[in-house]
Amino acid sequence: MIxxxxxxxxxRGEIAVRIIRAxxxxxxxxxxxxxDADSHALHTRLADEAHHIGESSPxxxxxxxxxxxVTALHAGCDCLHPGYGxxxxxxxxxxxxxxxxxxxxxxxxxxxxxxxxKTEARALMQSAGVPVVPGFQSDTASxxxxxxxxxxxxxxxMVKAAGGGGGKGIRVVRSANSVADAITSARREALNAFGxxxxxxxxxxxxxxxxxxxxxxxxxxxxxxxxxxxxxVQRRHQKIIEESPSPLLTAETRYAVGQAAVAAARAVDYVxxxxxxxxxxRSGQFYFLEMNTRLQVEHPVTEMITGLDLxxxxxxxxxRQPLPFAQTDLRQHGHxxxxxxxxxxxxxGFLPATGTILKFAPPFMPGVRIxxxxxxxxxxxxxxxxxxxxxxAHASTRADAIARLKNALRELVLLGxxxxxxxxxxxxxxxxxxxxxxxxxxxDAHLSELLPAAPDLPxxxxxALALEQAAAPFGRAVDxxxxxxxxxxxxxHDGFRLRQRAQEPQ
Amino acid sequence: xxxxxxxNGQEYAVEIDPLPDGRFRAAIGGHVYVLNGQRDxxxxxxLAFDDGRRVLAHVAASGEGxxxxxxxxxxxxxxxxxxxxxxxxxxxxxxxxxQMPGQVTAVLVQDGDRISRGQTLVILEAxxxxxxxxxxxxxxxxxxxxxxxxxxxRGQRLVELRADE
Numbered sequence: 001m002i003x004x005x006x007x008x009x010x011x012r013g014e015i016a017v018r019i020i021r022a023x024x025x026x027x028x029x030x031x032x033x034x035x036d037a038d039s040h041a042l043h044t045r046l047a048d049e050a051h052h053i054g055e056s057s058p059x060x061x062x063x064x065x066x067x068x069x070v071t072a073l074h075a076g077c078d079c080l081h082p083g084y085g086x087x088x089x090x091x092x093x094x095x096x097x098x099x100x101x102x103x104x105x106x107x108x109x110x111x112x113x114x115x116x117x118k119t120e121a122r123a124l125m126q127s128a129g130v131p132v133v134p135g136f137q138s139d140t141a142s143x144x145x146x147x148x149x150x151x152x153x154x155x156x157x158m159v160k161a162a163g164g165g166g167g168k169g170i171r172v173v174r175s176a177n178s179v180a181d182a183i184t185s186a187r188r189e190a191l192n193a194f195g196x197x198x199x200x201x202x203x204x205x206x207x208x209x210x211x212x213x214x215x216x217x218x219x220x221x222x223x224x225x226x227x228x229x230x231x232x233v234q235r236r237h238q239k240i241i242e243e244s245p246s247p248l249l250t251a252e253t254r255y256a257v258g259q260a261a262v263a264a265a266r267a268v269d270y271v272x273x274x275x276x277x278x279x280x281x282r283s284g285q286f287y288f289l290e291m292n293t294r295l296q297v298e299h300p301v302t303e304m305i306t307g308l309d310l311x312x313x314x315x316x317x318x319x320r321q322p323l324p325f326a327q328t329d330l331r332q333h334g335h336x337x338x339x340x341x342x343x344x345x346x347x348x349g350f351l352p353a354t355g356t357i358l359k360f361a362p363p364f365m366p367g368v369r370i371x372x373x374x375x376x377x378x379x380x381x382x383x384x385x386x387x388x389x390x391x392x393a394h395a396s397t398r399a400d401a402i403a404r405l406k407n408a409l410r411e412l413v414l415l416g417x418x419x420x421x422x423x424x425x426x427x428x429x430x431x432x433x434x435x436x437x438x439x440x441x442x443x444d445a446h447l448s449e450l451l452p453a454a455p456d457l458p459x460x461x462x463x464a465l466a467l468e469q470a471a472a473p474f475g476r477a478v479d480x481x482x483x484x485x486x487x488x489x490x491x492x493h494d495g496f497r498l499r500q501r502a503q504e505p506q
Numbered sequence: 507x508x509x510x511x512x513x514n515g516q517e518y519a520v521e522i523d524p525l526p527d528g529r530f531r532a533a534i535g536g537h538v539y540v541l542n543g544q545r546d547x548x549x550x551x552x553l554a555f556d557d558g559r560r561v562l563a564h565v566a567a568s569g570e571g572x573x574x575x576x577x578x579x580x581x582x583x584x585x586x587x588x589x590x591x592x593x594x595x596x597x598x599x600x601x602x603x604x605q606m607p608g609q610v611t612a613v614l615v616q617d618g619d620r621i622s623r624g625q626t627l628v629i630l631e632a633x634x635x636x637x638x639x640x641x642x643x644x645x646x647x648x649x650x651x652x653x654x655x656x657x658x659x660r661g662q663r664l665v666e667l668r669a670d671e
Binding site: 189348411413414464469470 | 507509511513514518520522530532534537539541543545548549550551553561563564565566567568572573574575576577578579580581583585605606607608609611632636637657660
């Protein structure tokens, strides 16, 4: 066993905040890093130390491997936690971290490499006896080879980026005449996002449910699963709502998914926390999709139903301690469900929204957890992911957890950029969600009927707004220094609007 | 005092008058409410109606108007001035504006190019998302105002268009 003293947190937002708090509980000092845009961010101010690592663009800061390692060494850190996204699954970076003498809070570079290229992961899983979706993979395939293979697999099928993740470089192809186009655009997106143009093909599982299993492995060869999460509520392959237990799985399938996940993890000697993703059809037949060799955004769902702290476990495992439990000690308690609050505008095609969070006040309620990297006054910029917070509810039954989550979403005070809150509430209210019938293509197919109409203005809202206007005319907030400048209608980006108005009489 | 606000493109009027006992009288249409209204430093109004009903309204000034949250629902209102709410996508008068803030990753058109409806002219990227800005109609790209790598604000003009003669 080794003892860890100070951790560099190579991330931002809610996950950096989450890791800082875990460090504090473990008696490990936390060193945050920040870009220009995050100089006043919550994680920057909450950590024991904070170090500037570059300009706002991710490439100059949170993806700046050299600056991160130099900062970690200079600050006297002995370990580095990558969070999720950014460099968390970059095996070359992990190797650099290890070579510089730091402990990496995560799996080994060889594990990440084995799973990072989706085509290699598929082959490895096939040999480990884990079921994979029928498909085609070849690193040397030309466009024509891919098209020929696509015709053989049949439609619908998916074109996927071999080096991908996060929903990028994925196309669903429904007919032969659009396959060439899909391959071209997926390749461009894959090259831009991952620097890797390789693609592979998979049969598209219609109305598939996204089931993933959380696994943890220690350095002593123990690997267990922490049950499944269902993340079928997705829009354009981005998860929106995640829960555990899955409403789809029977006890037998749940057991089989857990066994397959452990087999998958064992095939790559998995150490630390990871996730094995499967797609399941309505009959409960499931296939390996990919393995995420990092902490997941939705890890709190698992934490709430198991009572475990996954970040704490990651630190324990990195310190070479054995897992403090065996598979038979673990149970799913009750039901947990998470939704992701995004700064985006559902009414205009979910375009990202930016701006200042004027007020953020999470509610204090039993069974509710809110993981947020923002607070009142935080700025949502175009540089980073538009997630504002994760709201997670835990209760004894699924219906109770849904009711609790809706209540928390309504009571959370969040004023500022447009968000998807009303859309989330509409989803949670939907009878198909209550019945567990949502599959991964459901949202995109039913979007128009799921978008809530703008509500009528209640008299109480009109009265409150009129009182506020009377108290603070011309948009200038009372009792608030920052409100005054933000409210000034002439302070921001108005040039285009004036021009536009001037053109109207033509 | 009469207050008029624009919500969702419609005018809403309320007549609010203080009463001698510190309460307010609010008239909306034919309906009259009597209530107590208390505002805390953060902009939350506690409304206590004389029939016992209580409402919490979280309010903040934003841009050219105000935002209110009641029961988890967001209401954005503006004063009835000629200042328009942001968010116009295509001005309709021969230009294309950025629908979201972000970075220009590609400009696929040059000054004077003939363009056809649906053709991708500019690709924007922000927060893991790619947005293709396409031509709303056949015509000419009169002037391209951005270049690849440039960061643009929401609403910033990207391309001036003119009809194809």
